[in-house]
Amino acid sequence: MKLYNDRFAPNPRRVRMFAAEKGIALDLVDVSIASREHETEAFGAINPRLEVPVLELDDGRRLVESLAICRYLEALNPHPNLWGSEPLERHAVDAMVDALQANLYVATAHSFRHGHPFWAGRIEQCADYAPLARRKVEDEYVRLDGRLNGRDFLCLDRLTMADIVAYTSVEFGKAAGLRPDAGLTQLHRWRTAMAARPSAKA
Numbered sequence: 001m002k003l004y005n006d007r008f009a010p011n012p013r014r015v016r017m018f019a020a021e022k023g024i025a026l027d028l029v030d031v032s033i034a035s036r037e038h039e040t041e042a043f044g045a046i047n048p049r050l051e052v053p054v055l056e057l058d059d060g061r062r063l064v065e066s067l068a069i070c071r072y073l074e075a076l077n078p079h080p081n082l083w084g085s086e087p088l089e090r091h092a093v094d095a096m097v098d099a100l101q102a103n104l105y106v107a108t109a110h111s112f113r114h115g116h117p118f119w120a121g122r123i124e125q126c127a128d129y130a131p132l133a134r135r136k137v138e139d140e141y142v143r144l145d146g147r148l149n150g151r152d153f154l155c156l157d158r159l160t161m162a163d164i165v166a167y168t169s170v171e172f173g174k175a176a177g178l179r180p181d182a183g184l185t186q187l188h189r190w191r192t193a194m195a196a197r198p199s200a201k202a
């Protein structure tokens, strides 16, 4: 399988990390957002939304949306289980993934997109919105720290998609100059453990 990818972008990264945890090899096709390769007509034929990631199956079919791609990989290759193994576990992972996506990931992306010169002239920026998004992210860091108190993983007693979404979102925050406060010791402990996983380098 091929993954249309950008090395620096968080949504492809969550797919790479998820696949690596499952031992699924992906052929990476780099589509540089910085060089605007995703805006070309050629890439538009691959994903009309002009976004990465796109997973291309060996028969040429293409799957979009990072969370839906990871769910597909989970169904394709259920071991190790990363999304809950029975209905209540699956609900717990879904609920946390949805909340992380809506709150942590989206606020981080808004902080970057509305506050960083990288996007100037590329999207319509609203500079006043960036600090609001930033405060929202900082609140989410505190929430994560509380959740991780006495736990190694965010959800269940093992690594799940919730950890992958949270970790890749927190690391993406660096692009917007976001850093969890040093006092958030549980969050830092978990980040260090996540960073040590080979999949973090995928």
Ligand SMILES: N[C@@H](CCC(=O)N[C@@H](CS)C(=O)NCC(=O)O)C(=O)O
Residues within 6 Å of the ligand: 009, 010, 011, 012, 033, 038, 050, 051, 052, 053, 064, 065, 066, 067
């Ligand atoms: N909901 C989509 C979002 C994909 C997305 O926003 N990808 C970003 C990279 S992380 C992108 O391609 N951005 C290009 C742009 O905004 O111009 C997913 O989860 O796959």
